[in-house]
Amino acid sequence: MDIKALVQEQKSFFQNGLTAKADFRKYSLVRLKKSIEDYEEDILEALKLDLGKSKTEAYMTELATVYGEIEYFRRNIKKLMKVKRSNFSPATFPSKGRIYSEGYGSVLIMSPWNYPFQLAIMPLIGAIAGGNCAVVKPSAYAAHTSKIVKKIIETTFDEEYVACVTGGREENSMLLEEPFDYIFFTGGAEVGREVLRKAAENIIPVTLELGGKSPVIVEKTADVDIAARRIVWGKYLNCGQTCVAPDYVLVDKSLKDEFVKKSISYIEAMYGSDPIKSKNYGKIVNSKHLLRLEDNLKGQSILYGGSFDMEAGKLEPTIVDEPDLSSRLMSEEIFGPIMPIIAYENIEEAYKIISRRPKPLALYMFTGNKKAAEEVISKLQFGGGCINDTIMHLATDMPFGGVGNSGMGAYHGKKSYDTFTREKSILVKGSSLDVPFRYSVDKSAKPGSLGLKLMRALGDERRLKIIRFLMK
Structure with a gap:
């Protein structure tokens, strides 16, 4: 797989706007759940081979949490995507403030071996819900589960949307050279520091889920x-x-x-x-x-x-x-x-x-x-x-997340959506009124001038009635 070409394909796919649509995100999550259900027995067998997990433990700690997360977003995705209204500011009257959430673009998800299915798929769910494309890199130490993760992703999504790259350190290094728009890493602190260092070279925002002595x-x-x-x-x-x-x-x-x-x-x-x-x-x-x-x-x-x-x-x-x-x-x-x-x-x-x-x-x-x-x-x-x-x-x-050496950032539920989206603030200014003093502060700032009175009033919402009266 040409990783450089893959990242560029995902960036192009993101630009077409399809991932920004609520119905597309929801449909993608439903398809993911269906694929996981289809491969459920294979997942449980892989976890048994990699870590000796019983079916009960594997289902409880790897599958149940994943199903729960998908269901959360299936129910709440449209609510989470709703445009937020900003608090009114007298300084911008007349205007409206709106806050939009949007995905980052192409997201790299690097997962560990200890919960190899859950910790690969849970961040992916958040990335999809946030409107991103994603490349998932599972751990080589859990080889059987990594194969199933790859199979599920490849049978569910086109790689220009969601892809899976398997392998070891060489593949990790190649991925970290690419200009992803976000990196989500789960693993040890030593590798986490390297991820952070490489991300800093391209100014890529990161979430690090590490560990420590709890x-x-x-x-x-x-x-x-x-x-x-x-x-x-x-x-x-x-x-x-x-x-x-x-x-x-x-x-x-x-x-x-x-x-x-x-x-x-x-x-x-x-x-x-x-x-x-x-x-x-x-x-x-x-x-x-x-x-x-x-x-x-x-x-x-x-x-x-x-x-x-x-x-x-x-x-x-x-x-x-x-x-x-x-x-x-x-x-x-x-x-x-x-x-x-x-x-x-x-x-x-x-x-x-x-x-x-x-x-x-x-x-x-x-x-x-x-x-x-x-x-x-x-x-x-x-x-x-x-x-x-x-x-x-x-x-x-x-x-869920760490602090200091145990990590930075958090996810699960709404926090996953927040992690994999950024907020875009937009001011919509009215055209019916254009106060002239804002363009010539020196002339309007004379003691007792109407301009100075207005500027003082603009910083105090309690004086909003005065502004409206003067603008009649």
């Missing part, structure tokens, strides 16, 4: 049973390979022993006494990441788990006790089924541990104290999160 605080008033169950679910979902997975747990010292005991109980309830053999437990994406996790566990105090099956690509759910805060395990995003547990004496100690690290993509607190919940929200900066749950803020149409 902490959990189990405060002294928490329901420990609920906390353990929901943290275990969120941590070991997709074998911990989730950008908003609970990375480490800060638990009040008085609750630690009970929390550990209940966490082990829920691990075995969800995955059995031998999780590696469980059909509901996935695998690490490749040997490179498995070896990285093995290295991270060296020298750690393991309370539970820690066994590997290198041939199957699996590490059983693992709990680590009080890791050194300067260790590799606590210095980089874990992205695997390892849960460090750290006890704290008071809540301020927990805040200090979090605030000394880069701003996380997510933060979770379990508490029965409303003031404690409000305090953590106001004191710490993080992308988003939950009180008394984990991960489930992604199951809403609220904006």
